[in-house]
Amino acid sequence: MTTTAVALAAAVRSGGRSARDAIDEALAAVAADDDRFHSFLDVMTEEARAQAEAIDAAIAAGRDPGPLAGVPVALKDNLCTRGFATTCGSRILEGWRPPYDATVVEALRRAGAIALGKTNMDEFAMGSSTENSAFGPTRNPRCTEKVPGGSSGGSAAAVAAGFAPLALGSDTGGSIRQPAALCGVVGMKPTYGRVSRYGLVAFASSLDQIGPFATTVEDAAVLYDVIAGPDPMDSTSLPSVAEPARPGLNEGVEGLRIGLCRDLVEGCAADVVARVQEAADALAGAGAKVEEVSVPEFSYGLSAYYLIAPAEASSNLARYDGVRYGLRVDGDDVEAMNTSTRTAGFGAEVKRRIMLGTYALSAGYYDAYYAQAQRVRTLVMGAFDRAYESYDVLLGATAPTTAFDLGAKVDDPMAMYMNDVCTIPSNLSGHPAISVPFGTGQDGLPVGVQVLAPALGEALLFRVARVVEAHAP
Amino acid sequence: MSEWETVIGLEVHCELATKTKLFCGCRNAFGDEPNVNICPTCLGLPGSLPVLNEQAVEFAMRIGAALHCDIRPSVFARKNYFYPDQAKDYQISQYDLPLNAEGWLDLPDGFRVGVTRAHMEEDTGKLTHVGATGRINAALHALVDYNRSGVPLVEIVSEPDMRTSAQARAYAQELRGILVATGASDGRMEEGSMRVDANVSVRPVGSHEFGTRCEIKNLNSMRSLGRAIDYEVSRQIALIESGGVVTQETRHWDEAAGRTEALRSKEEANDYRYFPEPDLVPLAPDVAWRDRVRGSLGPMPADRRVALVTLLGGDPSPAEVDQINAVVELGLDGLVKAASDAGAPASLALVRAANEVAAQSDAGLRLDSGAFAALVTTEAGGKLSATQSKAVLSALLEQGGGDPAAVAKEMGFEAMGADSLAAVVDEVVAANPDEWARFLDGDDKLMGFFTGKVMEATAKKANGKDVAAELRGRRG
Numbered sequence: 050m051t052t053t054a055v056a057l058a059a060a061v062r063s064g065g066r067s068a069r070d071a072i073d074e075a076l077a078a079v080a081a082d083d084d085r086f087h088s089f090l091d092v093m094t095e096e097a098r099a100q101a102e103a104i105d106a107a108i109a110a111g112r113d114p115g116p117l118a119g120v121p122v123a124l125k126d127n128l129c130t131r132g133f134a135t136t137c138g139s140r141i142l143e144g145w146r147p148p149y150d151a152t153v154v155e156a157l158r159r160a161g162a163i164a165l166g167k168t169n170m171d172e173f174a175m176g177s178s179t180e181n182s183a184f185g186p187t188r189n190p191r192c193t194e195k196v197p198g199g200s201s202g203g204s205a206a207a208v209a210a211g212f213a214p215l216a217l218g219s220d221t222g223g224s225i226r227q228p229a230a231l232c233g234v235v236g237m238k239p240t241y242g243r244v245s246r247y248g249l250v251a252f253a254s255s256l257d258q259i260g261p262f263a264t265t266v267e268d269a270a271v272l273y274d275v276i277a278g279p280d281p282m283d284s285t286s287l288p289s290v291a292e293p294a295r296p297g298l299n300e301g302v303e304g305l306r307i308g309l310c311r312d313l314v315e316g317c318a319a320d321v322v323a324r325v326q327e328a329a330d331a332l333a334g335a336g337a338k339v340e341e342v343s344v345p346e347f348s349y350g351l352s353a354y355y356l357i358a359p360a361e362a363s364s365n366l367a368r369y370d371g372v373r374y375g376l377r378v379d380g381d382d383v384e385a386m387n388t389s390t391r392t393a394g395f396g397a398e399v400k401r402r403i404m405l406g407t408y409a410l411s412a413g414y415y416d417a418y419y420a421q422a423q424r425v426r427t428l429v430m431g432a433f434d435r436a437y438e439s440y441d442v443l444l445g446a447t448a449p450t451t452a453f454d455l456g457a458k459v460d461d462p463m464a465m466y467m468n469d470v471c472t473i474p475s476n477l478s479g480h481p482a483i484s485v486p487f488g489t490g491q492d493g494l495p496v497g498v499q500v501l502a503p504a505l506g507e508a509l510l511f512r513v514a515r516v517v518e519a520h521a522p
Numbered sequence: 523m524s525e526w527e528t529v530i531g532l533e534v535h536c537e538l539a540t541k542t543k544l545f546c547g548c549r550n551a552f553g554d555e556p557n558v559n560i561c562p563t564c565l566g567l568p569g570s571l572p573v574l575n576e577q578a579v580e581f582a583m584r585i586g587a588a589l590h591c592d593i594r595p596s597v598f599a600r601k602n603y604f605y606p607d608q609a610k611d612y613q614i615s616q617y618d619l620p621l622n623a624e625g626w627l628d629l630p631d632g633f634r635v636g637v638t639r640a641h642m643e644e645d646t647g648k649l650t651h652v653g654a655t656g657r658i659n660a661a662l663h664a665l666v667d668y669n670r671s672g673v674p675l676v677e678i679v680s681e682p683d684m685r686t687s688a689q690a691r692a693y694a695q696e697l698r699g700i701l702v703a704t705g706a707s708d709g710r711m712e713e714g715s716m717r718v719d720a721n722v723s724v725r726p727v728g729s730h731e732f733g734t735r736c737e738i739k740n741l742n743s744m745r746s747l748g749r750a751i752d753y754e755v756s757r758q759i760a761l762i763e764s765g766g767v768v769t770q771e772t773r774h775w776d777e778a779a780g781r782t783e784a785l786r787s788k789e790e791a792n793d794y795r796y797f798p799e800p801d802l803v804p805l806a807p808d809v810a811w812r813d814r815v816r817g818s819l820g821p822m823p824a825d826r827r828v829a830l831v832t833l834l835g836g837d838p839s840p841a842e843v844d845q846i847n848a849v850v851e852l853g854l855d856g857l858v859k860a861a862s863d864a865g866a867p868a869s870l871a872l873v874r875a876a877n878e879v880a881a882q883s884d885a886g887l888r889l890d891s892g893a894f895a896a897l898v899t900t901e902a903g904g905k906l907s908a909t910q911s912k913a914v915l916s917a918l919l920e921q922g923g924g925d926p927a928a929v930a931k932e933m934g935f936e937a938m939g940a941d942s943l944a945a946v947v948d949e950v951v952a953a954n955p956d957e958w959a960r961f962l963d964g965d966d967k968l969m970g971f972f973t974g975k976v977m978e979a980t981a982k983k984a985n986g987k988d989v990a991a992e993l994r995g996r997r998g
Contacts, residue, residue, distance in 0.1 A: 127569075128569075129568065129569040135568070135569075137568070142568065145568070147562075147567065147568070147569065148562065148567070149562050149567075149569075151569060246571060247569065247570070247571050248569040248570075249569055250568040250569045251568075251569070251801075253800075254800035254801050255800035281573065282571060282573060283571050283573075284571065284572065284573050284574065284801060284802050284803055285800075285801065285802075285803060360797060361797075361800055363602075363795075364600050364602050364612050364795070364797070367602060367604065367610065367611030367612055368566045368568070368609070368610045368611050370604060370606070370611055372606045372666070373565060373566070373567075373609070374567070374568075383606055383664070384604070387604055407795065410602070410795035410796075410797055411793055411795060412793045412795075415795075415797070419797060
């Protein structure tokens with residue numbers, strides 16, 4: 050599907066194209082080509098067709114089916130879909146069908162969008178390459194020898210492959226932005242609390258946030274506008290009405306103060322650094338005031354993240370015990386059943402993080418690890434606040450390199466974790482950030498440039514991203 | 523051999539009488555079919571999130587206010603442990619920052635017990651082990667009912683201030699009265715809406731250090747609480763005096779066997795890995811809300827006991843003190859006041875409330891106070907005997923109220939007129955001339971004989987006092 054979501058929705062709403070036709074094209078493309086990428090775990094063929102027909106009927110009856118009428122959207126498989134398998138890329142949830150839809154899935158339906166299927170992911174969103182999926186890896190549509198990034202690699206790949214103009218992912222430490230960068234699409238993480246987490250299977254509750262993938266900044270903004278807003282089902286949801294991002298999208302960057310953050314390019318590959326510098330130059334050329342800035346506290350982010358996220362995960366993933374749903378491996382007593390189920394149901398990376406997190410929260414270690422990591426988190430937030438006294442937005446790389454080879458880092462967790470070094474600070478602070486494709490590296494693979502904004506700065510973020518996009522080589 | 527002092531602290535869990543659960547909109551109800559009041563959140567399904575029930579917070583604050591606690595900004599935490607009745611395998615509770623802290627409770631005799639904290643948490647589901655004997659170890663499988671999962675609880679932790687099992691019982695009873703008075707809980711131990719755990723230790727008299735304590739669970743009644751503490755104290759003293767050492771452990775009270783038994787030590791080795799619940803925001807009731815809660819509390823049991831003493835004209839007898847305590851604890855003092863306001867003697871109303879009504883206290887709470895007042899007035903006026911009055915009261919309790927006169931009539935308790943009574947006495951005298959002669963000669967033992975004959979002839983409709991008066995009157 051080569052059209053944008055905006056163009057497709059306009060065609061469907063005007064009666065120029067039926068939603069059924071659009072969804073059939075998307076379903077046919079997935080059926081024909083996804084063998085090569087494995088971006089989807091499951092396709093919602095019947096549900097999608099039925100919904101498309103309902104949209105066409107609404108249009109025929111003169112009703113407005115919403116701003117995303119007839120647009121196929123790929124959903125990361127950690128978003129609950131009523132009656133449709135939701136696995137989180139894990140054997141432990143195989144066969145589980147949620148009895149409810151995530152709030153974002155309801156929001157999509159209200160906007161006329163059509164859920165196309167569930168996309169592959171690192172198990173429970175733990176990973177940066179989608180190789181930790183229990184159901185096999187996803188391949189990068191730009192080069193199938195490469196990983197698509199992760200953990201939302203399936204969603205990024207589905208958009209990059211043209212199966213759907215839009216996708217939703219979740220970003221706990223960079224899991225939307227990093228795969229967006231590696232697949233050459235736009236990926237955005239909203240402010241923590243701006244999009245409801247209700248129905249997002251939790252990895253690290255204080256860091257998780259749902260966000261959009263798209264081929265253009267405008268499409269991403271439209272999808273963001275559909276999913277953003279308060280939700281009484283999520284206590285951490287922000288009560289204010291979300292400021293729409295699309296109306297001011299083309300207002301440009303004239304007069305904006307942009308900080309090119311050294312700490313978000315240091316250690317990155319030379320070709321990535323070069324693209325970021327070119328993006329900064331383009332912004333300056335478009336009228337922004339661009340300066341270099343250093344926020345050294347960002348360098349502590351990775352360590353803090355890899356204590357906080359596993360600690361929360363160790364608690365969030367306790368419920369997969371074989372008692373109520375998903376996999377059960379029997380044992381002589383309930384403890385044996387719990388242990389056998391979790392031993393069989395979780396993959397190595399999930400087990401590693403559960404052990405890390407359990408240790409970090411244990412009596413006698415809590416202060417040295419979890420509490421200390423929370424203090425670092427506070428430090429990072431303070432550093433952001435100081436930076437935003439001088440700058441409206443910050444600029445940096447999204448990922449240290451372009452897409453790497455499948456299998457290159459699976460045996461080296463630390464090398465894999467380093468992929469998140471540029472994206473983690475925004476998760477720790479809860480701030481929004483976006484990755485915009487900006488040229489390629491020496492290997493011809495996409496490079497992503499990251500724009501970061503203060504809390505609730507989404508409209509500004511999209512505005513800057515739009516200018517970056519417009520100047521991309 | 524030294525003298526021993528007992529040290530007792532109680533942990534009381536009380537279920538809040540909210541309409542819905544603590545973190546979801548499911549009905550909070552006891553006794554429904556299993557697994558009907560459930561949703562993604564209280565089942566802990568992936569992706570579900572908790573949303574705090576404001577009514578539960580209000581009730582928890584009422585409890586805190588009634589226990590003279592400082593109501594503070596608080597934070598929910600996760601208490602992590604695996605158990606099948608725990609839907610998320612963690613419990614959302616409050617840990618280092620409880621909502622209510624540093625209060626107290628005065629026992630009826632004036633003894634003050636410190637309240638360390640009264641914090642909010644969610645209840646677990648309920649496990650039923652199915653197998654040959656019903657014991658956990660012999661169970662073939664277990665069934666889980668998640669109706670109770672997520673029901674709001676307040677855990678009230680006392681200071682280790684109590685020194686006798688009687689004090690512990692008095693504390694639990696007084697606390698139950700307070701919980702009911704706040705409207706926050708029905709305080710029913712038999713339905714598990716109030717659950718008491720006792721921390722018990724002993725130390726030589728004069729010592730200021732605490733001995734090693736044991737926590738006793740499964741105390742399902744006030745009687746169990748007293749018996750279990752007495753047993754545990756004897757056990758610990760015997761153990762120490764025979765050269766043993768008390769081990770800190772959780773012990774299970776076996777009501778049938780009348781003893782406490784150690785649970786497997788494995789269950790003791792839990793590290794709960796508490797950390798702040800990231801799915802909830804801190805709970806910080808503002809001053810206006812706290813003041814409103816404090817201002818809205820009705821009279822507490824202590825106030826209501828004083829009110830009853832005043833109704834009785836002050837200076838109650840020891841028996842009346844017991845009756846007052848019982849009536850207030852059961853929330854039946856409103857009946858006594860209503861009867862007294864209607865002109866009935868408060869002392870008689872108190873006796874009936876503390877005995878007949880208290881015996882069916884659930885029905886008593888539903889009893890129409892006007893009907894009760896009318897009954898006590900009728901009895902006090904001599905139109906019903908004590909026995910008849912109790913029978914009518916029982917009928918009123920059964921039907922929740924009614925007209926005592928009509929009920930009495932239905933039961934054939936119409937007071938006999940003096941004429942008809944005299945006629946019956948005439949018949950009895952005529953039928954028993956020898957005994958009557960001996961009675962007239964002063965043989966008082968025959969009083970009972972003639973009273974019995976008259977009652978028999980009137981099918982017990984006659985008032986005993988009236989019969990005695992008639993018989994004595996004829997002897998002159």
